[in-house]
Amino acid sequence: MSRQERLRPGVRASIASAAARLMAEDGITDYHQAKKKAARQLGLPEHTAFPDNAEVEAELRAYRSLYQGEEHEERVAALRQTALELLDLLGDFHPYLTGSVLEGTAGEHSNIDILLFADSAKEVEIFLLNRGIDVEHVDPRNERVEAVLVIETDTADANLVVMPPHLERVALKYRDGRPRERIRAEGLRALLSE
16 A cells, blocks of 8 residues: 555545446446546546455445435336346346346446357247347457357347357356345246245
8 A cells, every 4th residue: 555545545445436436326336447537537546456346345335325216226127127028038047136236236337237048049049030129249258168159138238248058057146245145036936036
């Protein structure tokens, strides 16, 4: 930790809070980008130590609870309901909901993230096209991911992350090392009925 950071207590908390506000208000979904922009807005030097993603996520939850309350809860419930419909539709591909919709931090700019485990992305794409669902390809950000297929829903776009079947039992992690939570349709149904 630099001398300047020691002289300014709460720098990490300030960055986490500002990053959470940027994510909630401006729709930034990348934690690193939000932290970097927050540090710039706070006038901090480039080498400032950033808070970890868990700290920003905690601030994001607090921000949404304080400023977006009931509206946020309704949005998350709607996103989760759409996710459940997709999990049911894609049942043959061992789907799991993951990401901000599951975690409850999703906002108006968030996508629904669904992990699929299939022999090939082509079979998922054909399955969707046979049901009249248009598919867009985006570049995967992880070498273990075969493809990311994006589909539109009435609520939000959904990222269908297609992975090989042998990875279904592998515990996936976020970039910062935290375990990536995921849930099947039955678990999501239970969550929605709470």
